[in-house]
Amino acid sequence: MEENQITSLSISEDLYGLSSATARELPEPDLHILTSGALRIPVHSSILASVSPVLENIIDRPRKHRSSERVIPILGVPRDAVVAFLRFLYSSRCTAEELEKYGIHLLAMSHVYYVPQLKQRCTKVLVERLTIENVVDVLQLARMCDAPDLYLKCMKLVANNFKTVEKTEGWQFLQDHDPWLELQILQFMDEAESRKKRTRRLREAHSTYLELSEAMECLEHIFTEGCTSVGPYDAELKKKKEPCSKFSMCEGLQQLIRHFATCKKRVNGGCLRCKRMWQLLRLHASICDQPDSCRVPLCRQFKLKMQQQEKRKDDARWNLLVRKVVSAKAISSLALPKRKRSDQELQLQDQTHNHGMRSFRL
Ligand SMILES: [Zn+2]
Ligand SMILES: [Zn+2]
């Protein structure tokens, strides 16, 4: 016992992590920390209490015998980890080596004794040092120590590498001893999968809106300038006009327009192509802000009809579609370097998601 006792002189610099001048100014230690291996470390109750409210509570607790020596045991972690912890309490410093070696112990102690600055540093280091081998252990610790960033990072690593994680000792131990956490992990993976699906679905929807928005531009181009085989009704088509820059879309539209002009069945006869054309013309009219000078067929007629029907309830879905086609263009023309940002926009769209536009495909 005697040899394990560190004198306050020998630890003044090492342990407290203070300069010798500062350490010499400290009063005599009035408290001992007892670590595993029966090491007793002399410390100052005032300093411990000022950094950790939990230690402050323990220190202020009334003692049974006034004369008895004051000892606070911190057992169950390596003694050097306790030394590193105490050094942080004195100096707010921790070496990279200590953090690497005792990261999980320091996290546990910083949680138990409520030292948020240390907890933050441990979390950061542990996030950086996550491996397939240690992820399950760190995950359990993160949950126990209420470290949400670390917890989420672990969950993601497990979800993305489940096949390998499943083979680790940590996972096997978890299965035997912590079925609740196992369930949480499986649930997280399930949700991650459906999140992915949802994003994919939204991307597809977004590209449909964008396609519609391009179709609207094409329609105006065809009926204003004219393209290779279709043009405004009152203008002669120039012979051998060059295909425009969006010809793959434009050509499909021109075929559709020609069909619409000559079809015998028409919309009322149940022709799907005609119906598609009808919807595109209606969509144009909904977006068009110059119906008086507009040259797209039926634009004014649709506008008039819309004014008459403005208050009808079943137009809500249609109006939503119109807004989305208009915003699809604006959204796609923004530079979106980060995936996050476009996901956010897709999420915004998702709140008013409408499944009815598939039929508009050309
Ligand atoms: Zn064209
Ligand atoms: Zn038709």
Ligand SMILES: [Zn+2]
């Ligand atoms: Zn128009």
